[in-house]
Amino acid sequence: MRYIARKLGFxxxxxxxxxxxxxxxxxxxxGNPVEILMSRLDQSGSPPAGEAHRLSLLLGLGGGNIAxxxxxxxxxxAHLNLGISVTDFxxxxxxxxxxxxxxxxVLVGTATVISFVVGITLGAIAxxxxxxxxxxxxxxxxxxxxLPYFWLALLLLYLLAFVYHVFxxxxxxxxxxTPGWTWAFLGSAIYHSVLPALTIVIASxxxxxxxxxxxxxxxxxxxxxxxxxxxxxxxxxxxxGYAARNAVMPSxxxxxxxxxxxxxxxxxxxxxxxxxxxxxxxLQAVNNEDYALAQGIFLVITLAVLGANLxxxxxxxxxxxxxxxxx
Amino acid sequence: MTIASASTSPEGARWGSVRPTGGGVxxxxxxxxxxxxxxxxxxxxxxxxxxxxxxxxxxxxxxxxPNAFVGPSMAGPSxxxxxxxxxxxxxxxxQLVDSTSGTLEVGFVAGAIATLVSVxxxxxxxxxxxxxxxxxALFSNVILVIPGLPLIIVVASYVRSGGLLPTILIISxxxxxxxxxxxxxxxxxxxxxxxxxxxxxAGEKAWRIVFVxxxxxxxxxxxxxxxxxxxxxxxxxxxxxxxxxxxxxTLTWGNMLNVANNDEALTxxxxxxxxxPGLCIALVGTALALINFGLDEVLNPRLRVYKAPKGRP
Numbered sequence: 001m002r003y004i005a006r007k008l009g010f011x012x013x014x015x016x017x018x019x020x021x022x023x024x025x026x027x028x029x030x031g032n033p034v035e036i037l038m039s040r041l042d043q044s045g046s047p048p049a050g051e052a053h054r055l056s057l058l059l060g061l062g063g064g065n066i067a068x069x070x071x072x073x074x075x076x077x078a079h080l081n082l083g084i085s086v087t088d089f090x091x092x093x094x095x096x097x098x099x100x101x102x103x104x105x106v107l108v109g110t111a112t113v114i115s116f117v118v119g120i121t122l123g124a125i126a127x128x129x130x131x132x133x134x135x136x137x138x139x140x141x142x143x144x145x146x147l148p149y150f151w152l153a154l155l156l157l158y159l160l161a162f163v164y165h166v167f168x169x170x171x172x173x174x175x176x177x178t179p180g181w182t183w184a185f186l187g188s189a190i191y192h193s194v195l196p197a198l199t200i201v202i203a204s205x206x207x208x209x210x211x212x213x214x215x216x217x218x219x220x221x222x223x224x225x226x227x228x229x230x231x232x233x234x235x236x237x238x239x240x241g242y243a244a245r246n247a248v249m250p251s252x253x254x255x256x257x258x259x260x261x262x263x264x265x266x267x268x269x270x271x272x273x274x275x276x277x278x279x280x281x282x283l284q285a286v287n288n289e290d291y292a293l294a295q296g297i298f299l300v301i302t303l304a305v306l307g308a309n310l311x312x313x314x315x316x317x318x319x320x321x322x323x324x325x326x327x
Numbered sequence: 328m329t330i331a332s333a334s335t336s337p338e339g340a341r342w343g344s345v346r347p348t349g350g351g352v353x354x355x356x357x358x359x360x361x362x363x364x365x366x367x368x369x370x371x372x373x374x375x376x377x378x379x380x381x382x383x384x385x386x387x388x389x390x391x392x393p394n395a396f397v398g399p400s401m402a403g404p405s406x407x408x409x410x411x412x413x414x415x416x417x418x419x420x421x422q423l424v425d426s427t428s429g430t431l432e433v434g435f436v437a438g439a440i441a442t443l444v445s446v447x448x449x450x451x452x453x454x455x456x457x458x459x460x461x462x463x464a465l466f467s468n469v470i471l472v473i474p475g476l477p478l479i480i481v482v483a484s485y486v487r488s489g490g491l492l493p494t495i496l497i498i499s500x501x502x503x504x505x506x507x508x509x510x511x512x513x514x515x516x517x518x519x520x521x522x523x524x525x526x527x528x529a530g531e532k533a534w535r536i537v538f539v540x541x542x543x544x545x546x547x548x549x550x551x552x553x554x555x556x557x558x559x560x561x562x563x564x565x566x567x568x569x570x571x572x573x574x575x576x577t578l579t580w581g582n583m584l585n586v587a588n589n590d591e592a593l594t595x596x597x598x599x600x601x602x603x604p605g606l607c608i609a610l611v612g613t614a615l616a617l618i619n620f621g622l623d624e625v626l627n628p629r630l631r632v633y634k635a636p637k638g639r640p
Binding site: 028151263267272 | 465468469472473474476477478480481482483484558562565566569570571572581584588593594596598601602604605608609611612613615616
């Protein structure tokens, strides 16, 4: 199908752009990143032989002209040679990423979906019952979306963990448990994730609510809604099948775009809660001048966001038949 | 969610249907100026924003040195220290006042640059059309899907020079794309309207068509985008500063929060240290959002709540 091919093509271009951007980043630094990285690795212990050479290839600073450097860089990426982490010496970067990514994906993914579904539902109701009490609550969500997310998280952490000990202060699980598929560990992990998830939902729900409310109000004045009313369909059916179904389209496009912002928000979230996810790892990498790890994480986050976008786009083509016809 | 795809989107139709051909937003603002002041959201937003701008301009001359160590460590609010002191004993109220200008500067400058880029790429691409437009649209969409904050963090790890300028530039570079897309969609739909075609037939120059015929009718969207981008820039700068990335020598509300967090203000119960800066950011953001909603209320008749068509629950 042309729509799918078009979308796949676009995301391939986007992925190539991200990989190329990543290639040029180390050139921004005044000094030599490979030397800095090697001296830091030497401080941490003895890096394996030939690591300097592998790093220079990975950071796109190997021998030859820029085309050869680019080729070696892509070659290193293709073989998942992402270098060795300074922060977690001597664990390879790919392994650090593999152990931190699931934490972020599960927590942030669940919280985002909850926020989207609840926000869209409330928004549709608010738009439908325009002028009722739920509609008058909407302006206060303005305040919620203008809050700096990390500050909201700090406040909730202060109130619910420091003043009232409802939730733990930090971490992803109780420190006296070892990670594994045990009930005790899973329970602890879930207990530690409730507050972070709550902060994400509170911070992001206002945007969905307002967007959906306004789209519902706009959709309600469309002719097909009036026609449905004239036919004597039940209000419930008009609201869900006619108004909400059409009003939700821009929100789904917005959902795809928001995935990137969600990942960005998760960096702040993980910093506030010292959560063992990929964003927290990224900050530590940056603070430790751990270039290999920082770039590896940037690449993985970007590719994950692109993948999620692709899925939403394909779903959109499935939900909205017009996108399939018009192109 | 204003970021819907071009001309087929309900969003585009919504903007299109309220916009009278030719008129432009200026005329409607004049006609609606009474309504403008009747919008309580707009007035409230303007008053709060004006207050903070005033504080940014004259505040630093009225308070003492925000970095001087003047009091006891982490003392609560008192008559002498209105908002208490930091861990090393600095006056938090002085810091709060002094941070205002830096924070607003990043917001408005980054917002202005991002708006300019989005106007040039969105309207320019949409007007010129052809391969240039396709290429610019592809570029915008790629920038849009690459997650901004991780990129900023990685770039900041390489560029560690001082001042707020690097932060401003990188925030504006990563935030224009969504709005360029909206403007492009709008331009594509306007450029084929009768009055623009008439201007072409009449032999008007391209720049004149863009600045006189197209730009004015998109002014409402551009102003709204600008306000949103200022909010976005302020929030992003605060987040970066809080995470300890970028310039830490200039005092901003985000930097105050970063220091507060590093000095364990949270687990010491020093709420007077980390509550006020966040509240100020939230107040400025809310004021700008209120201005935006107020303008939308005035300019977009369909969103007016109390004139709902009769016969609908």
